[in-house]
Amino acid sequence: MSGNASPRLTVSALTVAFGGLTALKNVSFTVEADETVALIGPNGAGKTTVFNAVCSLVRPKSGSISINGRPAPDSTSALLEQGVSRTLQGLGLFSGLTVLENVLVPLTSLRQRTAAAQTAAAMLERLSLGSYAQAPVDSLPYAMRKRVALARALVTNPSLLLLDEPAGGLSREDISDLADLVRSLRTQGNAVLLVEHHVDFVMEVADRVVVLDFGEVVAIGTPDEVRSDPAVEAAYLGLEAA
Numbered sequence: 001m002s003g004n005a006s007p008r009l010t011v012s013a014l015t016v017a018f019g020g021l022t023a024l025k026n027v028s029f030t031v032e033a034d035e036t037v038a039l040i041g042p043n044g045a046g047k048t049t050v051f052n053a054v055c056s057l058v059r060p061k062s063g064s065i066s067i068n069g070r071p072a073p074d075s076t077s078a079l080l081e082q083g084v085s086r087t088l089q090g091l092g093l094f095s096g097l098t099v100l101e102n103v104l105v106p107l108t109s110l111r112q113r114t115a116a117a118q119t120a121a122a123m124l125e126r127l128s129l130g131s132y133a134q135a136p137v138d139s140l141p142y143a144m145r146k147r148v149a150l151a152r153a154l155v156t157n158p159s160l161l162l163l164d165e166p167a168g169g170l171s172r173e174d175i176s177d178l179a180d181l182v183r184s185l186r187t188q189g190n191a192v193l194l195v196e197h198h199v200d201f202v203m204e205v206a207d208r209v210v211v212l213d214f215g216e217v218v219a220i221g222t223p224d225e226v227r228s229d230p231a232v233e234a235a236y237l238g239l240e241a242a
């Protein structure tokens with residue numbers, strides 16, 4: 001552990017409104033160092049809005065967000081400098097670039113050009129993408145493109161990694177590999193906040209789960225605590241079972 005006792009992420013009394021719609025109401029939670037926290041909840045609960053607020057893509061009506069004890073910066077490059085990476089639901093890969101070129105992009109903006117190629121190549125190897133480095137990213141199947149997006153987010157060795165539906169659209173086998181990877185991140189000191197609909201995956205990888213419903217936190221706890229919380233069943237798991 002480092003000497004820095006601040007959580008990697010602190011969300012305090014966050015309220016976000018889109019016109020008349022209050023998407024988040026007074027949401028508070030932390031992600032500590034070496035912790036994987038999952039945000040779950042039904043469609044429209046506000047999960048992606050939390051991510052967007054952390055990345056300063058939406059402006060809160062009130063409340064605050066801090067990263068490693070400092071106010072969250074308001075640009076992607078400043079977020080990278082502060083050790084935050086994110087994957088997107090839509091992957092956001094650059095069509096027309098190779099796998100390696102995609103993974104090099106955040107390193108280029110960090111100006112680590114000298115070691116960038118080696119760092120990117122090592123990350124591709126770690127995610128079993130080494131032999132596809134020169135392949136156009138568009139030529140790969142979805143599950144592999146998803147791994148490229150993950151490699152791109154991880155290549156800066158972020159202190160806080162935000163994963164938006166990492167298991168979505170993956171096969172059972174791919175999800176199992178992803179669970180191994182997420183667990184390994186925790187031991188390497190990469191704190192993770194993930195949004196996910198795949199409840200089994202969440203229960204397997206998360207240290208703590210934050211449950212949102214209609215923009216409010218209805219439960220926070222370990223997977224076991226959350227699983228047995230009646231408010232969660234009503235808000236989310238009940239819907240899954242229905």
Ligand SMILES: Nc1ncnc2c1ncn2[C@@H]1O[C@H](COP(=O)(O)OP(=O)(O)OP(=O)(O)O)[C@@H](O)[C@H]1O
Binds near residue numbers: 023041043047050
């Ligand atoms: N840019 C926006 N403008 C207006 N309303 C928005 C905007 N973004 C989100 N919303 C609304 O805010 C609420 C929360 O949406 P959000 O996408 O955060 O939910 P979510 O939990 O991520 O949902 P899903 O699981 O379907 O991705 C929803 O009612 C949504 O329609």
